[in-house]
Amino acid sequence: MSTNFYIQAQIPSVYQKWWLDFKTNKLALNALVIFITILLIAIFANIIAPFDPTTQFENAAHRPPFWYNNGDGRFLLGTDDLGRDLFSRLVYGARLSLSLASLVVIVSSIIGISFGAFLAFSASWVDTPIMKIMSFILSLPSLLLAIVIVAIIGPGLPNAIYAVMLVLIPHFLISTRSAIKLELKNEYTTAMCLDGANQFQLLFYAILPNILPSLVLQMVVAFSTAILEIAALGFLGLGAQAPYPEWGTILSESYDYLVFAPWSVAVPGLAIFFTILSINLVAEGLRDVMNIEKHR
Amino acid sequence: MFRIFIRQILNLTSSFFLLCFFTFILCDYFFPEGLSFIIPIDSFNSSETGFLSQIILYFSRFFEYLSNVLTGRLGYSISRGISISDEIIHYLPASMELAFVTLALSLTFGLWLGTIAAKCKDKWQDKLILSVTLIGYSLPIFWWAMLLVLFFSMWLGITPVASRIGFEYDIDVVTGFLLFDSLLSPRYGFDAFISVIHHMILPVIVLGTIPLAAITRVTRSSMIKTLSEDYINNAIVRGIPTLSITWKHALRNAFEPILTSLSLQISSIITGAIITESIFAWPGAGKWLLEAVYRRDFPVIHGGLLITAGIVIFIYITLDYISMWLNPKLRDRSS
Numbered sequence: 356m357s358t359n360f361y362i363q364a365q366i367p368s369v370y371q372k373w374w375l376d377f378k379t380n381k382l383a384l385n386a387l388v389i390f391i392t393i394l395l396i397a398i399f400a401n402i403i404a405p406f407d408p409t410t411q412f413e414n415a416a417h418r419p420p421f422w423y424n425n426g427d428g429r430f431l432l433g434t435d436d437l438g439r440d441l442f443s444r445l446v447y448g449a450r451l452s453l454s455l456a457s458l459v460v461i462v463s464s465i466i467g468i469s470f471g472a473f474l475a476f477s478a479s480w481v482d483t484p485i486m487k488i489m490s491f492i493l494s495l496p497s498l499l500l501a502i503v504i505v506a507i508i509g510p511g512l513p514n515a516i517y518a519v520m521l522v523l524i525p526h527f528l529i530s531t532r533s534a535i536k537l538e539l540k541n542e543y544t545t546a547m548c549l550d551g552a553n554q555f556q557l558l559f560y561a562i563l564p565n566i567l568p569s570l571v572l573q574m575v576v577a578f579s580t581a582i583l584e585i586a587a588l589g590f591l592g593l594g595a596q597a598p599y600p601e602w603g604t605i606l607s608e609s610y611d612y613l614v615f616a617p618w619s620v621a622v623p624g625l626a627i628f629f630t631i632l633s634i635n636l637v638a639e640g641l642r643d644v645m646n647i648e649k650h651r
Numbered sequence: 652m653f654r655i656f657i658r659q660i661l662n663l664t665s666s667f668f669l670l671c672f673f674t675f676i677l678c679d680y681f682f683p684e685g686l687s688f689i690i691p692i693d694s695f696n697s698s699e700t701g702f703l704s705q706i707i708l709y710f711s712r713f714f715e716y717l718s719n720v721l722t723g724r725l726g727y728s729i730s731r732g733i734s735i736s737d738e739i740i741h742y743l744p745a746s747m748e749l750a751f752v753t754l755a756l757s758l759t760f761g762l763w764l765g766t767i768a769a770k771c772k773d774k775w776q777d778k779l780i781l782s783v784t785l786i787g788y789s790l791p792i793f794w795w796a797m798l799l800v801l802f803f804s805m806w807l808g809i810t811p812v813a814s815r816i817g818f819e820y821d822i823d824v825v826t827g828f829l830l831f832d833s834l835l836s837p838r839y840g841f842d843a844f845i846s847v848i849h850h851m852i853l854p855v856i857v858l859g860t861i862p863l864a865a866i867t868r869v870t871r872s873s874m875i876k877t878l879s880e881d882y883i884n885n886a887i888v889r890g891i892p893t894l895s896i897t898w899k900h901a902l903r904n905a906f907e908p909i910l911t912s913l914s915l916q917i918s919s920i921i922t923g924a925i926i927t928e929s930i931f932a933w934p935g936a937g938k939w940l941l942e943a944v945y946r947r948d949f950p951v952i953h954g955g956l957l958i959t960a961g962i963v964i965f966i967y968i969t970l971d972y973i974s975m976w977l978n979p980k981l982r983d984r985s986s
Contacts, residue, residue, distance in 0.1 A: 390659050495960050498919035498925060499940075506944040506952050507681045526665030583791055587926060590793045591941060603793070610797060614805050621801075621960055632789040639785070 376644040383640025389631040397449040404443035405431070408600040412438040417616050432622050435605070436612060441619060445601040445626050451595070452602050453628075455516055456581040458523055463520045464574050467527025474528070474534035476554050486532070489525040497522045497580070498587055505593045512601070515594035519584045523577050534566040568645035571639060577632040586627055602627050655982055659788055659972045666964045668717075674957055675716050678949075698874075720957065726950040728943075735954035738939065744827025745815060746928065746935030750920050752830075752857050757863040757912070765870025772875055780867060787864035792923050796930045803853065810853050812969040813932035817846040858927045862916040870911040873905040880904075882963070907978050916964060916971045 366373060378384055396403055416438040418427045426433070431442040474482050492500070504518035538544055539562070545563050588594030589603025597604065602623050609619035719725075725735035768780040803810045815829050816822065816889035820843045822832050833843035877883065878901055886896045932938070936955060943951035975981045 406953050407805065487665075489664060491673075493962075494666075494918070494963060496963060498922035499918075499956070499959060502925065502941070502944060503952060503956050506947070507677065508741065548845040579789075582959060586791060587793060591926070591929065604795060606797070613797060613801055617801055620794070620797050624797065627791045627794060628789060632786065633789065635785060 373641075373644045375456065377640055380640045380643065383636050383643075386636030388638070390637060393449060393630055393633065394453060396446055400446045400450040405429070406440040406443040406445040408439065408444045408447040409598055410439060410443075412440070414438075417612070417619075419616070420618050420622070423618075433553040433618055434614070435609060435619055436616075441605075441622060444605055445602070445623060447600040448602045448605060448623070449626065449630075451600060452582055452585060452627075455512075455585055456578055457579040458476075459516060459519050459523065459585070460574055462579050463523040464570070465578065466520075467524045468531045468570065471528040471531030472535055472558055475532045475539070476558070481563060486529070489528055491629050492527045493524075493529060494524040498584060500632050501588060502593060503590070505588065510593045510596070512576060512595040515585060515588040518588070519581055522584070523581065526577065527570075529575065531566070531570065534569055535562055538562045538565055554613075568641075570646065572641050575634060575638045575641060579638070582627070582630060582634075652982075654974065656974055659968050663968045665966065666968070667961060668938040670960050670964065671717050672713065672722055674953060675713050678953060679712075684727065694846070695958055709935055725954040725957070727957050728951050729948045730946050735950055738951070739954060739958055740827070740940045742936045743933065745933060746924055746937055748828045748830060749851070749854055749858065749928070749933060749935060750924060752851060753859040753862065753920060754917075756855060756857040757866055757916075761866025762870050762902070762909070765774050765867040766902065767868065768898065769874030769878060777871075780871070784864040784867045787860045788868070790860055792857055792861065793926050793930065795860060796853070796927060799856060800930075808856075814851075815847065815850050815933060816843065817850070820846060834975075835951050843903065854927050854931045854933055857925045858920060859974045860881055861919050861923065865912055865916055865919070866909065869909050870905070873908045874901060877901045898919040903977075907981075910977070914967050917966050917970075921959060921963065 366369070377387075401585070412430075412434065415430065415434050416436055418425075418430050418434040418438075420426050420433040420441075421428060421431055423433075430440050430444065430492045433441050435441055435444070470485075474485060501515070501518040501522050504521060505514050508514045508517070534608065535558075544557060544561055547557055585594055586603030586606070589599075589601045591603075592607060595601035595604045597608070606620065606627075607621045609616065609623065613620055725739075727734055728738060731738075755968045764780050764784075768777045771777045800812055804812045811817070816833070820833070821837055822829060822836050822843060825832050825835055829847045830844070833839070833847050833880075836843065874897075878897075883901060885894060886900050887893075891900075921937075924935065925941055927933065928935045928938040929941050936959065940952065940955035940959070943955065
């Protein structure tokens with residue numbers, strides 16, 4: 356039996372420390388579990404969903420969920436006005452919403468962060484006008500801007516995605532630029548400059564690791580914004596169109612039957628609500644862990 | 652302070668100029684024939700092909716556009732043939748009424764609840780307020796609106812679901828704000844006013860949920876920071892009543908982050924107003940704009956974007972001025 360005589364204090368790395376801190380926050384941890392569950396449901400949608408989201412069952416329109424007396428065991432959460440299984444539609448809707456939202460966040464964060472880094476490093480004349488334009492776009496209400504963009508390029512899911520991307524880019528750009536500008540004032544970056552690091556080395560080895568927490572947090576927040584915005588556009592009939600099982604679209608379809616079939620309104624909304632709530636709770640937990648100042 | 656005032660005015664002008672240029676480029680690029688609703692069509696045709704003369708032409712067209720926009724000639728709606736500026740005057744007061752009431756209520760309650768939460772930090776009141784605001788912050792407002800309609804209008808039957816006032820009332824338009832107009836018209840006495848309030852309850856709750864949650868959270872965190880300062884302890888030791896300490900000493904100093912979050916909430920209110928108005932059939936600018944999008948009525952979309960963005964910019968810069976007026980430290984930053 357080998358015993359370690361040298362009792363070494365295990366010093367956790369930064370990421371381990373974040374995780375250890377995060378674990379103590381029970382609420383955020385539960386939210387993370389819920390979010391991962393939703394994510395898994397979205398990934399394995401074709402296994403979990405009992406039916407195809409667009410299959411219509413004749414003579415089965417407006418079936419209530421299973422806990423009602425006249426509920427049908429086949430349709431877990433009931434059916435909609437065309438006899439499509441609501442549970443399958445929601446599961447596929449999770450896949451659609453989450454994948455589109457992550458696509459939006461990834462594309463807009465890559466564009467925003469790279470342009471922001473470029474602007475922060477190049478103290479050229481383009482900085483001022485671009486910042487002026489970006490803060491101007493940022494000041495416009497996001498959904499209004501998305502609606503106008505959709506109005507110009509026409510309704511439809513791809514166009515709604517472009518609109519939400521365009522709306523999110525300035526957020527990333529401005530915060531990256533100001534964060535890098537702040538880091539550049541610190542002494543460690545000066546030291547690295549004196550060591551002869553070029554700007555790429557400075558960015559990737561010194562600055563990015565330091566601003567990573569706030570960027571990750573912003574991506575998490577942007578993720579929930581993207582889900583909400585896509586759902587809102589879908590609800591207003593400007594995003595995903597009818598046959599798509601998108602959460603906002605499902606809600607707007609079932610709004611006509613609000614009195615007659617209240618469950619078909621309540622359940623899709625609950626899906627959106629729980630997704631957003633879990634993301635917000637995780638973001639809150641991350642904010643506490645990473646010691647980022649609340650409410651920017 | 653006067654210098655800052657001048658600077659803010661310049662800021663406002665440049666932002667509005669940028670906005671006009673932005674809308675001009677959008678119109679010009681995406682539907683040049685559509686721009687004819689503002690600029691006479693003959694200024695598009697030019698025989699000159701040189702680069703410089705093209706640019707000159709472009710800018711001369713822009714300035715023509717700008718002068719038309721600034722004098723309120725925004726063209727005519729394609730589907731209804733009404734002048735856009737008349738439509739704006741007709742629809743905007745309804746939205747502004749909703750927005751003002753929402754903002755006033757959510758600010759009042761947000762400050763109140765946030766202060767309570769900060770004073771009872773880590774007690775059950777604080778936890779309750781925090782969790783409720785977190786839920787409120789995560790609600791998709793279109794779903795929230797449906798739930799409220801379902802519960803209060805369909806099941807309990809105590810609130811109306813649509814429009815601004817009961818159909819039996821015929822109110823003369825004086826200011827466009829029905830809250831005032833209903834009091835001004837002598838025909839129905841107080842009943843019309845009650846009806847207006849009655850119609851306003853659900854839209855205001857729906858629209859105000861997110862601003863209320865955000866303001867409460869900001870107030871709480873800012874007040875916690877302020878209440879732990881030394882001068883608050885000093886005030887307590889001096890025997891100043893607690894109410895006076897919280898509302899006079901602490902809240903004033905805690906107000907700056909609240910003001911910043913308020914300006915963010917303005918845009919969330921405008922965003923929410925589009926959805927809320929379309930659900931509750933509130934005849935305001937948001938619904939008007941959305942219907943124009945459905946009909947692809949470009950003059951209306953253009954006019955709506957211009958006026959809404961103009962209002963947002965104006966509010967932003969005013970709030971910025973107010974925060975500089977409140978906090979002298981912000982005044983001498985270079986902008």
